[in-house]
Amino acid sequence: MTGEVSDPTATTGPVHIVGTGLLGTSIALALTARGVPVTLTDTSPSALALSRDLGAGSIAGPDDPPPALVVVAAPPDVTADLVAAELRSRPSAVVTDVASVKAIVLAELTGHAAADPELDLSRYIGSHPMAGRERSGAGAASADLFLGRPWVIAPHERTSAEAVLAMRNLVADLGAATVSMDPAEHDGAVAVVSHLPQLMASLTAARLVDAPEASLALAGQGLRDVTRIAASDPRLWSAILTGNAPAVLPVLRGVRTGLDELIASLGAAAEHGPLAPGAVSGISAVIGAGNEGVAKVPGKHGGTRKRYAEVSVLVPDEAGELGRLFSEVGEIGVNIEDFQMEHSPKQKVGMAIVSVVPTAAARLETALEERGWRVVVQ
Structure with a gap:
């Protein structure tokens, strides 16, 4: 998506972006390319200036017209406070966030509303685009980042129909596909398909720190595929994983069970030889279960995975x-x-x-x- 887009745009501007990292800047670039006015803010002046210089929008000022939509693109541990602040200061705007965990953000916002009955949560709707890169920051942003990707919208019991419509319009305008989930369902899903792969990649890559250079020289595409996302931002992922700990923990415990079984099989083979009772069948069971899991991953256009x-x-x-x-x-x-x-x-x-x-x-x-x-x- 480059330059002006001729297709009709459903999103009503102005749109205000809070946080000019990868997701915030990518959203802003895509909207600006469609002619939607976008204003930007960030706690980092340099990140804000870079996003502006990339053409994502203008830096927000006191004389800007009130936004119709606010997108908070910040780490999960600060998202709820920022959403609450935007709801208070933008009384006519729909406010969404794109944090990768949803239940803890909603719980914290519910706490804000209990302490402040004037806080209008009907204008809030959580969301999460299933798109990203191992690189972070505005410099990695792209207007095409969301094309063809699922984008979860997670309304709560007080979310208004207007807020749902505003999010559906935004998702469609950015070329993504809307998936509706409640916050807890979303968090359980991303624990398996996003958070676990990140941890497995990081744990595998960490084994390479002390590996001899001669061993690393043998690295092939398999190692690169497994460890690619291990280059992700540690601070961001710490916030994501602690925020989604209730959903990630049972998944990790399942991995630990499988790992313990594999260690037992390999231990038997190491001690008694490759024909040790249970060694081959235990290892085969782990690899076979992996085959079954891979077969369930959706194919190129969704649906059943095709064999090529x-x-x-x-x-x-x-x-x-x-x-x-x-x-x-x-x-x-x-x-x-x-x-x-x-x-x-x-x-x-x-x-x-x-x-x-x-x-x-x-x-x-x-x-x-x-x-x-x-x-x-x-």
């Missing part, structure tokens, strides 16, 4: 070669359903693994070889 054929092609490590491969696959008339790139250190070529529908694989291999590409038969 993989075509592996050697790509020279030269500028433009990967782009040329993509272009020629398109000329051949085959759609790329998924893609991976494996590139070992000190090698002058990489291996592009192109996933296609099985009926197109043989045709693609033949056509690429005719065009001079080296296809690797697995």
Whole structure:
């Protein structure tokens, strides 16, 4: 999404963004591209200036017209206080937040409302876009960040119909897909699909700190895939995980049970040899359960996960070669359903693994070889 967008925009501006990190700036960039007026604020002057300079909107001032929608994009541990402050100071605005935990934010806001009966929670609706990157900050923001991604809206019992409509309009305008959940249901879901993967990636990457250089030189795409999100912001994730501790704990306990069973199987093999009773079956059970879990992950367009054929092609490590491969696959008339790139250190070529529908694989291999590409038969 670049430049002005001609499609009708349902979101009524102005929109005020509180917090100019990755999510806040990405929302602002997308809205600004659609011609919606956006104002920005942040506790960090440098982050605020960067977001403005990227074209996300203007820095909020005392003479700005009142916003119709406020988006609080801040860590979970400060979100409720910021939402409450916006509800008090913007009496006509719908206020949402995009924190990755919802139940604790609503509980804290309910506490605010108990102490201040004038606080109008009917104008508040929690939300959470299931989009992000391992990099944080405005510099990583993109107007296209939410395209095709699920965006949870989590209304509570007092949320007004107007607030729900405002959020549905925002989600649609940013190209995301609305998913309605109550706050507790949302927190249980993200504990499994977001928070656990982050912890597993971090725990795995932490084992690399003391690994010998000779071992790290053998690293392949599997290790990169597992540890990619381990580069995330520790402070932000500390706030997320402590805020969602009730939902994350039982998931981690389940992992611990599986890990204990695996350790027992490996311990038997280490002590009594690979044919020790129960060793092979215990390990096989862990890997097999993983196969079942992977099969349940939705496919490219949602729904049942499809099986694709993989075509592996050697790509020279030269500028433009990967782009040329993509272009020629398109000329051949085959759609790329998924893609991976494996590139070992000190090698002058990489291996592009192109996933296609099985009926197109043989045709693609033949056509690429005719065009001079080296296809690797697995």
